[in-house]
Amino acid sequence: MSLRNQIRKGSTEILILTLLADQPMYGYLISQELDRRSGGYFEMKEGLLYPTLHRMEKEGLLRSEWQKTDSARRRKYYNITSQGREMLATQSADWQLFIRKLQEMLSDTDGLGAAQTAE
Amino acid sequence: MSLRNQIRKGSTEILILTLLADQPMYGYLISQELDRRSGGYFEMKEGLLYPTLHRMEKEGLLRSEWQKTDSARRRKYYNITSQGREMLATQSADWQLFIRKLQEMLSDTDGLGAAQTAE
DNA sequence: GCTAATACATAATTTAGTGATGTATAACAG
């Protein structure tokens, strides 16, 4: 996968990997934590979250297990795999580079002054 | 459009707006300049570039005019509109916020230590 | 004269993300 393809995936994967790198979590908790930790900025809809978790497990980045407690509401806990940790490191580096490159482009004026603005 | 929707669009629009804020350019030159200024990092395929330029013109962010010189190869020059400049300012702010929020999430460890890694 | 670069464009396909809906259990308020 190319650098830009990973960026194209947006922040979804890296956010999930980041949360799970700290501790195992189930889907609903992931969405709550994302919302809480980002002050409401990162919300992840269920229609994106669950299919993404399934895909990431299929790719070997995560591993899931149903909670075995009997009385509680069923919860599928996701653990990050070593492959997932590698991916997190890769994607973090990719994002850092992307951010640096974008900042460079945004701040890069060629000194010719602004072009005329069409109406 | 929500903040995250703009981010979801990727860097395509903001890169085009940034280049055109300096000077009018035609499509082919935009792709060359992106490549050159980013040291090969940002390449924009024709299948993305041209439809995006058309869409942005339709949305009023750009205005195009065919070059009137007779001997030269035909070139469609794009100028940024005042609406385009507003959009550039908006999207720059959106990206700065997104980057800050993402950095916060990536650096935010809860002090509990890493979770076990599943194999 | 042939090939590569310039310069535009569209069409088919893939896939990230949205919005809607469905199921089931637990907690809570009236």
Add this chain to the structure above:
DNA sequence: CTGTTATACATCACTAAATTATGTATTAGC
């Protein structure tokens, strides 16, 4: 104890960003 809200999982139809492939035409260079 009954209706509503929150928890917790999931899938489906749709939208649209990006890739890949293809097409047309002109100009430059070997």
